[in-house]
Amino acid sequence: MSAAGRLRYLFGVHIAGRAALRFERLRSEHKMRSRESWRHRHLERPLDVSPRLKELISRHYLTGRYANGARKVAWVTSGAPIEVLTALNIFPIYPENHGAVCGIRRTAEEYCKHAEAAGYSRDLCSYARTDIGSILSGKTPVGRLPRPDVLICCTNICQTVLYWYQVLAHHFGVPLVIIDTPFLYREAPSHAVAFVKNQIEDSIPVLERIAGRSLSHGRLRDVTRMSRDACELWLRIVESGRMKPSPITAFDQFIHLAPIVEMRGHRYTVDYYASMLRELNTRVGRGMGALKDERKRLLWDNLPIWFRVRWLGDLLAERGVSLVASTYTNAWAELADMIDPERPLDSCASVYLHPILNRGTGHKLETMKRMIDYYEVDGVLLHSDRSCKPYSIGQLPQRESLSSEAGVPALLIEADHNDPRSFSEEQVRNRLDAFLEVLGV
Numbered sequence: 001m002s003a004a005g006r007l008r009y010l011f012g013v014h015i016a017g018r019a020a021l022r023f024e025r026l027r028s029e030h031k032m033r034s035r036e037s038w039r040h041r042h043l044e045r046p047l048d049v050s051p052r053l054k055e056l057i058s059r060h061y062l063t064g065r066y067a068n069g070a071r072k073v074a075w076v077t078s079g080a081p082i083e084v085l086t087a088l089n090i091f092p093i094y095p096e097n098h099g100a101v102c103g104i105r106r107t108a109e110e111y112c113k114h115a116e117a118a119g120y121s122r123d124l125c126s127y128a129r130t131d132i133g134s135i136l137s138g139k140t141p142v143g144r145l146p147r148p149d150v151l152i153c154c155t156n157i158c159q160t161v162l163y164w165y166q167v168l169a170h171h172f173g174v175p176l177v178i179i180d181t182p183f184l185y186r187e188a189p190s191h192a193v194a195f196v197k198n199q200i201e202d203s204i205p206v207l208e209r210i211a212g213r214s215l216s217h218g219r220l221r222d223v224t225r226m227s228r229d230a231c232e233l234w235l236r237i238v239e240s241g242r243m244k245p246s247p248i249t250a251f252d253q254f255i256h257l258a259p260i261v262e263m264r265g266h267r268y269t270v271d272y273y274a275s276m277l278r279e280l281n282t283r284v285g286r287g288m289g290a291l292k293d294e295r296k297r298l299l300w301d302n303l304p305i306w307f308r309v310r311w312l313g314d315l316l317a318e319r320g321v322s323l324v325a326s327t328y329t330n331a332w333a334e335l336a337d338m339i340d341p342e343r344p345l346d347s348c349a350s351v352y353l354h355p356i357l358n359r360g361t362g363h364k365l366e367t368m369k370r371m372i373d374y375y376e377v378d379g380v381l382l383h384s385d386r387s388c389k390p391y392s393i394g395q396l397p398q399r400e401s402l403s404s405e406a407g408v409p410a411l412l413i414e415a416d417h418n419d420p421r422s423f424s425e426e427q428v429r430n431r432l433d434a435f436l437e438v439l440g441v
């Protein structure tokens, strides 16, 4: 770390950057207050907190832009135990979240092609191809990504990340910390929790060396407490989809998910979700739904189709269909009560063992059945994601079980979360039309 780097960081992030982002937020808030700003025929206006979300995400990437030379940087998988890193003031970059930004901004296809031209198979996850293509081409819609000082790969979401992060370690020539999480068919046995905890403990001296400071256990407790508070708030936010009409759709949740994934363990994330929950409660009190006329309610399974979130949201809203819940956004909520700030490392080991993708397909089916009842949905949309095999495996028999055992129709949509070449608008529209007719809308 250098004095010049710190100065650049101080000015770029804390002085000029903060002022510019604040100005932009105030401008958006002002625009949103004007009655003319929202004229959608089927959707209610976005949440008032939305400009704050944009400010948070922009600040995150702005911090990354100036981080090299001022702060140590880790590139991490979405399910990596982040609390130790945050307590050591190491700045995290999530290539998967960056991939989602590229998907939404429609640049992912170009980066995927770049990776494929370098020899990476199109059968690889499109997040991995987006990331590798972005690195090789030097392009990103967020300005600039900082170079990592360390990589943290946790295998609790899939095995692809293991090979993807080996590619990154080779490319950047930096240490790779692997946290291996045994697959769970039932609740985690104590030896599995101990196995993961040992690996997290073993990673601490490595991370301390990189951070140039010792881990403060008091700070780790505080960070873990804020992670838990944010996850609890997120749980209550997604659960507000239970109300009729629902004040939030899963499409809104996909967008508002970013802080819980990449900014856990910070006060500003807790404050943000507390404001969001207050606003949702106010909407519920006024009987205001996310749709102007909610006639049917659906559950979503799997990642979003990032490059078609708006298109799909509009298409369903036109027919009065609200996507009130999703297994994907629920994944960051359902483990909230496992987080124990008084036992940060033990609870961390437990929490990071239990993500939905590290558990059998039976667990996912049970989760969907529970959500069908809890959210009182009329049907399920299963996104068969060409890229994400671990999330998509078993969806065919699951579709049958949902119809025969849970009594709701389910539709399988074939697409990809980030690669538009594996998506046929016409085919998806036709299937949805037929499905919605069955639902009577």
Ligand code: SF4
Binding pocket: 096, 125, 126, 127, 128, 157, 158, 159, 160, 161, 303, 357, 387, 388, 389, 390, 391
């Ligand atoms: S295969 Fe699925 S879980 Fe793995 S990185 Fe891709 S989207 Fe994430």
